[in-house]
Amino acid sequence: MQFFERPFPSGNVTLIRGRRPILIDTGFGSDLPSLERLLRDAGTSPEELALVVNTHYHADHVGGNYGLQTRYGVQIAAHRWEAELVNRRDPEACSVAWLNQSVEPYHVDRMLSEGDEIDAGGVRLQVLHIPGHTLGHVALYAPDDQVLISGDAVFKNDVSWVNPFREGVGALRRTIEALERLGELPARIVCPGHGPPIQDLPGAVAVSIRRYEKWLANPVLLAWHAGKRIFAYGLMVTNGRDEEEVASYLLSCPWFQDYCWSYFEQDPSAFVEPFLAEMRSSGVATWRDGRVAAVTTFDPPPPNWLTGPDKPSNWPPADLSPEISKCS
Secondary structure (H helix, E strand, C coil), X not given: CEEEXXXXXXXXXXXXXXXXXXXXXXXXXXXXXXXXXXXXXXXXXXXXXXXXXXXXXXXXXXXXXXXXXXXXXXXXXXXXXXHHHHHCCCCCHHHHHHHCCCCCCCCCCEEECCCCEEECCCCEEEEEECCCCXXXXXXXXXXXXXXXXXXXXXXXXXXXXXXXXXXXXXXXXXXXXXXXXXHCCCCCEEEECCCCCECCHHHHHHHHHHHHHHHHHCCHHHHHHHHHHXXXXXXXXXXXXXXXXXXXXXXXXXXXXXXXXXXXXXXXXXXXXXXXXXXXXXXXXXXXXXXXXXXXXXXXXXXXXXXXXXXXXXXXXXXXXXXXXXXX
């Protein structure tokens, strides 16, 4: 089993190197060439992959699906709730319209549910359905190795942003319950969706829950955290924006509209300047030479990296086998 900590805009990936190699998550679409190199350097060519398993369907975790599926015919597995949205090209799939992000077309071949097991050929993975960050979020646990692949459920030095608008008003409580469940596992190491590996799972869980409980008491904290993470990510995937374009960009984003009205209780047009002031003062973004850029280190996507339609409503119909299978 090999864990790859990757820079933004990609999430981390984990390669299960059994007789049936399995890749957990695929990163952002523009980073496919670097993913291919990582796999080959690890001794597994992309065409050897028996399966890709997505922990959830956000752009930083499924963006490489398109290239792996179209170039190498790799099969993809995901929780059935998210798989159904993807396969029927639902406009809400991957939350890309709401987030104003890009994911190229793919389809899910294998539906996952709580309690499923995936055989990597010598490595057994248990599927844990842990809704919260997304409704179809899964973690994968290898009991023989005591390794947990947690997706965005738990990090070493941060917590996931929460989306009550697309994942439900109970998303924060579900996120806490997911952490409580993961914290009971006897995992000696955790491979998270972002950041370094975790060797103290109970400690990371406790810190995360304490922070989330503060959000329960003061929900505006939830909105600020989400706004900072989503805004910074939006700057990364475009390698910054002209300063004069930022206000119109924010007002075009459904996420900004929703958090403004529901949490900040402000008209979005009136909240642009206070929001940007917070982005500057908190060190999320920097203003320089007429450009606004993310402060966090990232690999800028090359211009014109997209080769396919980037919104599910524009994807071609899914090329599905006669019967979508369950993993076993």
